[in-house]
Amino acid sequence: MVDGCGLDLDWAIWGLIKSFRWAHIDAVHTNALERSITGDTGGDIGFLDHPEVYDGFGAPPALLPPELVTEIAHWLDAIGVGKAIAQLPEDGAEAARACGFEGFDGNLPAYLGQHFDVLRYFHHSAARRRLAVVTWVD
Template identity: 55%
Template structure:
């Protein structure tokens, strides 16, 4: 099974509920079950976009925003989510972006133009896939990257408007 980037929009109150459930549970199960409409599977698209931006020496702040959007911030007291019911344990446990940080990321993502980021993406599908670190990619990656970047922008925009936190993890 391939690793994919996962995101979930949750309220701070939901995190408190999950923390309490984990404390009550004999095995630390946090009863993690955010609504499907508040979760997003980004596959590995944003990793490829970051890879491409690094190779093209895109301005560092944009890369930092992209990276932060999928890796969260350090701390955040979400260690209780380090549980098999939340993620598969292959990579580091979930990380969180608090509502204020979500608003920052949403603003910065909204200011980005993915077409500008991909301006120098090669026309040849094999060269374009290689430029994104996608070996064996089927087709040209432009549409895949644009679609997933739009999903990321929209996801953060909604989270910001609703005053929610965002959890990030690989599964």
């Protein structure tokens, strides 16, 4: 979760993205969710591309400039996660499979909802302070 100026979404981000696709959430909102963790090309952050920061899993660190952080915060507000979660199968095991969480035995809607709210809060906080965000998956 939020730790100082960092954010750890656990594996929830992948379940959120899959739940948006499952629910056929429009591309604008799904892309905003994806960009919140993949960043944008460009930006002078190549200095972060080393083993102490980036372990080689996925793409190297990327930058979300302040104006894009604000845009993403807006789009995350506009859709919310409730619509995507409501479209998931009622059966917990089937919903977990739809999100790529085979064997998940917790409360999936609560798990996804909590992490989405933290993601939205993080982007709002950064946008309010006009901060850029560096993203990467580790």
